[in-house]
Amino acid sequence: MRVRFRFSKLGKVRFTSHRDVARLWERALRRAQLPVASTEGFAPRPKVHFGLALPTGYESLAEYLDVDLREPEAVSLDIDTLPEQLTPLLPEGISVDAADVVDPKAPSLQEAVTACEWRIEVPGLAIEAARREVERLLAAPTLPVVRQRKGKEVHDDIRPYLWELVVAGPIAAAEPGTELRAVFGTQPRGLRPAELLAAFEPPVIQARVCRLHQWITLGNTRREPLSAAAARAEHAEARA
Amino acid sequence: MNSIWPQLENLLAKVQKPARYIGLEDGSVRPDHDPRKVSWLLTYPDTYEIGLPNQGLQILYEILNERPDALAERTYAPWEDLESELRAHGLPLFSIENHLPASAFDVLAFNLSAELVYTNVLNLIDLAGIPVRSAERRPEHPLVLAGGHCTYNPEPLADFLDAVVLGDGEEVVGEITEVVAEWKASGRSEGSRLHLLRELAKVPGVYVPSLYEVTYDGPRLVAVTPRFPGVPELVEKRTISDLASWPYPKRQLVPLTEVVHDRLNVEVFRGCTRGCRFCQAGMITRPVRERPAEQVRTMVRDGLRRTGYDEVALTSLSTADFSSIDEVVAGIIEEQPNCNPVSVSLPSLRVDAFTVQIASEIQKARRTGLTFAPEAGTWRLRKVINKLIREEDLYGAVESAYSQGWRRMKLYFLTGLPTETDADTLGIAELARNCIEIGRRYHGSPSITVSVGGFVPKPFTPFQWFGQNTVAELNRKIGLLRDALRKDRAVQLKWHDPKASLVEGIASRGDRRIGAVIEEVWRKGGTFQEWSEKFDYSMWIDAMSMHGLDVDWYVHRHRTEDEVFPWDHLSAGLHKDFLWQDWRDALAEVGLPDCRWTPCYDCGACTGYGLEHIVASTTPPAGGSQGTGQDLRRGSEAPVLLRGAR
Ligand code: SF4
Numbered sequence: 001m002r003v004r005f006r007f008s009k010l011g012k013v014r015f016t017s018h019r020d021v022a023r024l025w026e027r028a029l030r031r032a033q034l035p036v037a038s039t040e041g042f043a044p045r046p047k048v049h050f051g052l053a054l055p056t057g058y059e060s061l062a063e064y065l066d067v068d069l070r071e072p073e074a075v076s077l078d079i080d081t082l083p084e085q086l087t088p089l090l091p092e093g094i095s096v097d098a099a100d101v102v103d104p105k106a107p108s109l110q111e112a113v114t115a116c117e118w119r120i121e122v123p124g125l126a127i128e129a130a131r132r133e134v135e136r137l138l139a140a141p142t143l144p145v146v147r148q149r150k151g152k153e154v155h156d157d158i159r160p161y162l163w164e165l166v167v168a169g170p171i172a173a174a175e176p177g178t179e180l181r182a183v184f185g186t187q188p189r190g191l192r193p194a195e196l197l198a199a200f201e202p203p204v205i206q207a208r209v210c211r212l213h214q215w216i217t218l219g220n221t222r223r224e225p226l227s228a229a230a231a232r233a234e235h236a237e238a239r240a
Numbered sequence: 241m242n243s244i245w246p247q248l249e250n251l252l253a254k255v256q257k258p259a260r261y262i263g264l265e266d267g268s269v270r271p272d273h274d275p276r277k278v279s280w281l282l283t284y285p286d287t288y289e290i291g292l293p294n295q296g297l298q299i300l301y302e303i304l305n306e307r308p309d310a311l312a313e314r315t316y317a318p319w320e321d322l323e324s325e326l327r328a329h330g331l332p333l334f335s336i337e338n339h340l341p342a343s344a345f346d347v348l349a350f351n352l353s354a355e356l357v358y359t360n361v362l363n364l365i366d367l368a369g370i371p372v373r374s375a376e377r378r379p380e381h382p383l384v385l386a387g388g389h390c391t392y393n394p395e396p397l398a399d400f401l402d403a404v405v406l407g408d409g410e411e412v413v414g415e416i417t418e419v420v421a422e423w424k425a426s427g428r429s430e431g432s433r434l435h436l437l438r439e440l441a442k443v444p445g446v447y448v449p450s451l452y453e454v455t456y457d458g459p460r461l462v463a464v465t466p467r468f469p470g471v472p473e474l475v476e477k478r479t480i481s482d483l484a485s486w487p488y489p490k491r492q493l494v495p496l497t498e499v500v501h502d503r504l505n506v507e508v509f510r511g512c513t514r515g516c517r518f519c520q521a522g523m524i525t526r527p528v529r530e531r532p533a534e535q536v537r538t539m540v541r542d543g544l545r546r547t548g549y550d551e552v553a554l555t556s557l558s559t560a561d562f563s564s565i566d567e568v569v570a571g572i573i574e575e576q577p578n579c580n581p582v583s584v585s586l587p588s589l590r591v592d593a594f595t596v597q598i599a600s601e602i603q604k605a606r607r608t609g610l611t612f613a614p615e616a617g618t619w620r621l622r623k624v625i626n627k628l629i630r631e632e633d634l635y636g637a638v639e640s641a642y643s644q645g646w647r648r649m650k651l652y653f654l655t656g657l658p659t660e661t662d663a664d665t666l667g668i669a670e671l672a673r674n675c676i677e678i679g680r681r682y683h684g685s686p687s688i689t690v691s692v693g694g695f696v697p698k699p700f701t702p703f704q705w706f707g708q709n710t711v712a713e714l715n716r717k718i719g720l721l722r723d724a725l726r727k728d729r730a731v732q733l734k735w736h737d738p739k740a741s742l743v744e745g746i747a748s749r750g751d752r753r754i755g756a757v758i759e760e761v762w763r764k765g766g767t768f769q770e771w772s773e774k775f776d777y778s779m780w781i782d783a784m785s786m787h788g789l790d791v792d793w794y795v796h797r798h799r800t801e802d803e804v805f806p807w808d809h810l811s812a813g814l815h816k817d818f819l820w821q822d823w824r825d826a827l828a829e830v831g832l833p834d835c836r837w838t839p840c841y842d843c844g845a846c847t848g849y850g851l852e853h854i855v856a857s858t859t860p861p862a863g864g865s866q867g868t869g870q871d872l873r874r875g876s877e878a879p880v881l882l883r884g885a886r
Pocket of ligand 1: 513526527835836840841842843844845846847853
């Protein structure tokens with residue numbers, strides 16, 4: 001049986017890496033004494049599948065993972081209570097907002113998700129300057145960048161991944177700055193907010209970034225990998 | 241004092257592994273600071289990954305935070321990237337719980353586990369905004385303390401540390417807290433530091449270097465004597481008499497990011513009386529104090545449930561000697577407190593106590609790495625170092641492991657030991673090859689990693705009189721082994737850099753004059769010397785000659801019986817004449833039995849302190865020769881002359 005969880009990652013804990021979060025989850029699942037299925041062989045690992053990696057240092061209201069549970073033990077579990085059972089077993093800043101059973105044969109999170117929506121807060125960037133840059137980037141037919149991939153430099157055009165980019169307004173902090181909202185495609189490979197910010201003129205180095213949604217798009221409709229979670233996620237952000 | 245988090249979080253976006261600096265571990269606390277409480281900043285002078293698992297600091301962290309009059313936070317050495325950001329932005333060393341500046345604490349307490357971290361200690365004191373030299377500190381500066389194994393010769397750091405704790409810290413941290421609380425209550429007035437230090441010197445187990453006068457005669461040390469009445473001539477270590485009263489850590493810290501030994505660790509006993517002559521840890525932590533098996537089981541069960549770990553290590557200096565080892569291991573594996581398989585690792589396994597039964601138990605969940613430490617290549621040399629395991633013991637252990645499905649294991653050896661000949665060194669290659677032969681009976685491609693460390697003589701061991709091998713000699717010996725093993729694909733040879741052993745040797749038996757060398761290397765940027773990519777040999781050698789100190793005299797010189805050691809005014813309980821006798825016995829290849837199961841030979845660790853071993857079993861564990869060199873099952877003739885009770 002495959003259970004999908006949605007969780008947020010806010011505050012200091014944003015400085016943990018994707019691998020760190022995987023380990024935190026493995027321990028939390030064991031502490032909850034859930035019957036997690038494991039791989040066969042010499043060094044069995046729990047069957048836990050993560051979605052798109054969140055870069056270290058970014059916050060998120062929309063992280064996902066799938067956990068395979070052993071049947072028949074899992075059948076008697078009350079899935080709805082799992083979020084409140086697991087949240088206290090994870091570090092402060094990680095809050096489990098939803099859980100539901102999904103079809104184990106459906107495409108994995110990494111395959112299914114086609115876009116991510118981001119909130120990007122840039123201190124020191126004036127609204128007017130931000131508007132000009134957004135216009136320029138959206139108008140550009142191509143946005144060639146040099147990226148590091150597996151230690152090698154590769155030339156890439158990031159324009160196809162840039163689906164939406166808008167200036168949302170001033171940032172909600174003491175210092176002046178601009179909040180951007182962006183939607184980036186994730187297939188075949190994603191675009192990191194930092195890579196887009198580096199394409200600004202002048203390049204933006206420091207920003208506070210939060211993943212707001214992961215989208216599965218089908219034609220003109222889009223949905224999150226798990227529905228009905230948004231209200232709880234915003235609640236979590238208010239607390240953090 | 242305000243948290244520096246708002247400034248810090250911008251910097252963390254720019255550095256490697258920022259999760260090192262955020263705290264939030266399960267088991268950590270964010271104490272409320274209150275001027276009536278003594279605040280401790282427990283500091284490990286290396287990275288978070290190495291320092292977090294340190295059990296000593298974790299135990300003290302809990303004990304202090306349980307006290308109504310104290311609180312404790314932690315810090316570790318920030319890696320260079322963050323350090324330069326901090327310095328560039330004028331930010332200090334900070335605690336990782338509340339992110340408070342280090343100077344906001346009353347006590348900055350270091351754990352000293354290795355000599356090569358000494359330059360980091362100076363660097364952290366400086367990064368905290370505290371003068372590195374004790375003499376220059378003023379009432380507003382925190383008290384700078386150190387504990388841990390290296391404090392048995394704290395002289396190289398004497399000018400930088402206000403006070404040093406010898407031995408077990410569980411009780412003494414409370415006593416220190418009370419003295420510091422009085423200092424705080426008195427308003428920390430101008431000139432009050434000396435009074436504080438003199439009060440601290442009255443606490444048993446606390447050594448205050450600045451209260452002692454050192455006299456030399458040329459290069460020779462003549463004496464280290466108290467400068468004031470009431471300052472003890474001999475500072476004796478602290479020993480807790482019963483581990484059962486200290487079931488700590490109760491809430492082991494569970495890090496958010498990867499660290500070494502990332503698993504539940506439960507200490508099953510403290511101290512070791514096997515009597516390996518090179519081993520400082522064994523000598524200074526005597527006597528043996530076992531934790532009751534039932535308490536071990538409870539700590540393992542509760543710890544696994546609370547942390548969610550799937551691996552537990554039963555720690556001690558020689559875990560296979562634990563009286564109830566078989567049942568405890570079987571019980572953990574049977575029980576599976578988290579409904580998932582648990583693997584048990586037993587660091588420091590003695591080969592003569594590693595049986596098929598233990599092997600088959602610990603492989604049930606997942607096979608963890610196996611390391612055996614024969615330490616020397618021949619029986620003759622093992623008699624010299626009193627590691628009385630026979631070749632058959634090693635082969636028996638290796639066979640047990642292979643027969644239970646292990647394919648690879650690690651053998652640990654020392655080279656540069658007293659009386660070592662080339663035949664002894666080459667014996668290492670011979671043992672490794674024979675182990676591979678045994679492995680071939682069970683698998684197609686067994687493999688062995690042979691790890692060789694250069695021997696560094698340590699204070700309070702029988703080998704403290706021995707002149708350490710030179711870098712050239714250690715390199716030659718490693719070369720012999722490389723040649724001997726060149727054709728054996730199944731054996732991988734790894735070795736510790738002999739140059740690092742030399743620098744360790746400078747600090748290990750150095751006196752106060754070495755402090756200038758440490759300061760020099762630190763000022764030139766020589767931090768993180770434990771890290772091979774950062775280790776800078778020439779910096780140390782240059783600093784030695786700049787200060788007119790002779791490496792040969794400090795490191796390679798054999799000491800004579802009348803040598804006054806820089807640590808003679810400190811005591812680990814061991815009689816110096818016992819150590820000297822044991823040194824003579826070593827040269828005569830005479831072994832010394834384990835006093836847990838044979839009569840006391842009065843080394844000094846128990847006698848006179850009202851202490852005794854706490855061991856559940858009056859007979860040695862089954863199997864092997866158990867440190868007697870005899871086949872205990874067959875009762876054959878002892879192939880070794882043992883020195884009995886005196
Ligand atoms: S004093 Fe006696 S019993 Fe205690 S450790 Fe020394 S030899 Fe063993």
